[in-house]
Amino acid sequence: MRDVAVIGIGCTKFGEHWERSFRDLFVEAGAKALEDAQLSGEQIDAMYVGNMSAGRFIEQEHIGALIADYAGMASRHIPSTRVEAACASGGLAFRQAVISVASGMEDIVVAAGVEKMTDVEPGASTDALAGAADREWEGFVGATFPGLYAMIATDYMHKYGMTREQLAHVAVKNHYNGARNPIAQFPNEITLDTVLKSTMVAEPLRLFDCSPITDGAAAVIVAPLDRAREFTDTPITVLATAQASDTITLHDRRDISTLDASVAAGARAFAMAKLEHKDIDMVEVHDCFSIAEICAIEDLGFCKKGTAGKFTADGETALGGKIPVNTSGGLKACGHPVGATGIKQVCEIVQQLRGEAGKRQIDGAKIGMTHNVGGTGATVAVHILGRL
Amino acid sequence: MSVARFWRKIPQRYNLIGTRCETCGNHFFPPRTFCPDCRRAGKIVDHKFAGSGTVVTYTVIQTAPDQFASPGPYVLAIIKLDEGPQMTSQIICDPKEAKIGMRVKSVFRKIATDGESGIIHYGTKFVPVE
Numbered sequence: 001m002r003d004v005a006v007i008g009i010g011c012t013k014f015g016e017h018w019e020r021s022f023r024d025l026f027v028e029a030g031a032k033a034l035e036d037a038q039l040s041g042e043q044i045d046a047m048y049v050g051n052m053s054a055g056r057f058i059e060q061e062h063i064g065a066l067i068a069d070y071a072g073m074a075s076r077h078i079p080s081t082r083v084e085a086a087c088a089s090g091g092l093a094f095r096q097a098v099i100s101v102a103s104g105m106e107d108i109v110v111a112a113g114v115e116k117m118t119d120v121e122p123g124a125s126t127d128a129l130a131g132a133a134d135r136e137w138e139g140f141v142g143a144t145f146p147g148l149y150a151m152i153a154t155d156y157m158h159k160y161g162m163t164r165e166q167l168a169h170v171a172v173k174n175h176y177n178g179a180r181n182p183i184a185q186f187p188n189e190i191t192l193d194t195v196l197k198s199t200m201v202a203e204p205l206r207l208f209d210c211s212p213i214t215d216g217a218a219a220v221i222v223a224p225l226d227r228a229r230e231f232t233d234t235p236i237t238v239l240a241t242a243q244a245s246d247t248i249t250l251h252d253r254r255d256i257s258t259l260d261a262s263v264a265a266g267a268r269a270f271a272m273a274k275l276e277h278k279d280i281d282m283v284e285v286h287d288c289f290s291i292a293e294i295c296a297i298e299d300l301g302f303c304k305k306g307t308a309g310k311f312t313a314d315g316e317t318a319l320g321g322k323i324p325v326n327t328s329g330g331l332k333a334c335g336h337p338v339g340a341t342g343i344k345q346v347c348e349i350v351q352q353l354r355g356e357a358g359k360r361q362i363d364g365a366k367i368g369m370t371h372n373v374g375g376t377g378a379t380v381a382v383h384i385l386g387r388l
Numbered sequence: 389m390s391v392a393r394f395w396r397k398i399p400q401r402y403n404l405i406g407t408r409c410e411t412c413g414n415h416f417f418p419p420r421t422f423c424p425d426c427r428r429a430g431k432i433v434d435h436k437f438a439g440s441g442t443v444v445t446y447t448v449i450q451t452a453p454d455q456f457a458s459p460g461p462y463v464l465a466i467i468k469l470d471e472g473p474q475m476t477s478q479i480i481c482d483p484k485e486a487k488i489g490m491r492v493k494s495v496f497r498k499i500a501t502d503g504e505s506g507i508i509h510y511g512t513k514f515v516p517v518e
Contacts, residue, residue: 123454130453136397137418138476141499141511142449142456147464150447158445158488202464203448203483251466251474256445 003225004101005235006385008037009347014216014335015185022058022116023070029217029340030071030112037221037231041072044221045106047080050093050113051339056128058119067112079106086132087288089113090218090342091372091381095241097222098383107224113340114217125213129338132375134249146210146289148250148376150202153291156257157204159306162294164204166309168195170290171208171332173318178329180319180359183344185214185335195290209290214335218343220350234354239275239367240384242268250376257291259377262299269369269382270301277301280384281365282352283323284345286373287330293317296371297325300382319360327352327360342372342381353387391507401511404494406473408435417473439494440517441469448483455500467492467514478513491517 010032012025026049034041049067054060068080083093090113097111117125130139133148156162172192178184190208198207221231228235244264247253254260270276283300287293294308302323303311311317317325328334328348331341349368351357357365367386373379399405406417410431414423417437423430446465449456456462463479463486479486480497492514499509 127453140509141464141477141513142452142462143464143476144449144451144453146451147447147449150449151445151464151466154447154488155445200448200450202450205447249476251444251476256466 001102002104004098004222004238005225005228006220006238006346006350007223007228007231007235008033008039008221009219009350010036011183011218011344011347012216013183014214014337016118017215018118020215022054022060022114023066025116025215025217026067026112026114026219027070029114029219030110033110033219033221039108039221039231042076043108044073044078044110045108046078046100047110047112048093048096048100049080049082050089050091050342051082052084052086052089052115053128053131053338054116056120056131057125058116085379086374087286087336087338088342088372088374088379088381089339090344091370091383092243092342092379094220094343094346094383095243095381098238098241101222101224107227109222110219111222111343112217112219113343115337115339116215117213117337118215122213138249144202146205147202149289149291150205151250152257152295152376153204156291156294159257160309162309164196165192166313167209167290167294168192169313170287170293171195173312174287174326174330174332177319177327177360178333181329181334184329184333185212186329186333205289205291211288211331211336214337216335216337216340216344218340218347220343220346234387236350236353236385237388238383239386240269240273240382242266242272242382244268244380246378248375248378253377257295258305259295259299259373259380261377261380262296262371262373265380265382266300266371269384273384275367275384279367280323280369281367282327282349282362283325283369283371284328284348285325285330285371286341287326287332288336288373290332292373293325293330297323300369300371319362324362327357327362342370345370345372346383346385349385353385394507394509402496404437404439404512406435406437407432415471415473417469417475437469437471441467441492441514443479443486443488443490443492444468444474445488446479446486448486455502465514480513480515485516493517
């Protein structure tokens with residue numbers, strides 16, 4: 001198996017792009033990534049595209065070919081593959097690109113993610129997202145996505161006594177980081193009061209516990225490590241790629257407030273990279289809801305089960321804390337165009353490792369991790385990246 | 389939801405009929421036709437659940453999708469049936485009364501409507517047991 005490196009990254013601004021189409025977004029992200037790697041389109045061997053639900057959001061399927069076509073690749077007939085795993089689609093697209101290069105089958109590969117969510121009214125986008133859970137045995141009886149994560153929060157708070165205020169610190173911290181990220185959908189700082197006085201969505205989760213509906217695209221380019229310096233002075237090595245699955249329904253899990261797929265993918269990633277938690281300088285986790293970040297940092301092993309609320313309130317996950325979490329602003333403040341999120345997480349870690357993260361830079365960052373979840377934890381992708 | 393897709397689930401939704409593996413004794417709801425533990429050695433038969441269980445966790449949905457919205461806020465819960473399996477459903481009660489560990493039993497109720505001219509979905513909800 002060959003070592004793989006990220007040689008280029010590109011991201012659109014995340015937000016409500018009323019004036020721009022699905023195609024505009026991925027073309028912009030792809031062009032930025034090519035420019036970053038100083039590549040021309042003729043050098044691309046293949047593409048993997050993470051997209052959850054263009055069929056529901058813009059009534060368009062067959063995204064792999066569409067993207068290759070509008071990226072100007074139609075006449076070269078390169079293989080282009082759509083990857084879908086709900087909100088983990090981007091993480092899996094990245095993993096497929098890495099596996100393809102590692103195998104020796106392809107050399108220069110684009111991993112992209114895109115979602116255009118604001119072309120339908122909010123009820124329709126919420127219903128499309130509910131397809132990430134079990135439609136027949138969760139959605140049918142009235143389980144919304146916030147409702148499922150709210151049941152995780154109820155279970156967690158009952159078992160471990162985390163306070164509502166501790167949970168709110170997740171959103172406050174992520175907005176602080178988002179205010180330092182030029183692509184963030186919500187580049188504004190908030191207070192605990194903002195969260196605690198926001199509209200109740202599904203008890204105990206309020207509006208500011210929830211990630212938003214977002215349009216956006218992100219792309220990265222991977223290549224064999226031994227060729228990476230042809231394209232960049234700062235190749236970022238993929239030290240581990242891991243993926244795990246679990247029951248599609250929340251109610252069938254071993255433990256409601258532990259994502260066993262996160263535990264499994266995290267452990268596999270650490271084993272593959274031969275690294276320990278103390279080696280990780282920062283992690284991008286899947287905070288689709290504030291409670292999801294609490295579970296993630298525990299399930300990945302950065303703190304003990306039941307302690308993440310205090311850990312967060314104490315500032316250990318903030319910039320300058322013991323393990324900075326979601327320096328990009330996370331899904332909450334940077335935004336969550338579902339198929340693009342897993343790729344954006346990789347872009348953020350690459351920026352940090354190159355020392356290009358501006359006001360949210362972690363000094364001397366050498367190794368970072370990404371954690372991308374599909375549904376309520378039925379799919380998880382974890383990657384570890386390092387600057388060697 | 390198409391009529392056929394709804395129709396074929398009626399035994400499970402109207403009567404809580406799942407399955408049981410006679411080899412290991414585990415119960416399944418929704419029904420499984422293949423035992424994950426015994427695999428090909430499993431012998432699967434139908435099982436009608438008694439319908440009583442305990443609330444494992446819950447939430448009160450305040451912002452509801454249109455098809456569920458008419459009754460206002462509703463309690464969504466994961467219920468552990470006495471035979472073992474867990475399922476997601478609604479609890480018909482004052483949201484303030486919902487709590488972890490409360491005993492509930494199944495009832496047959498309207499779940500949702502597909503707009504003004506679509507089919508009406510019926511299924512299982514739960515009510516508190518005194």
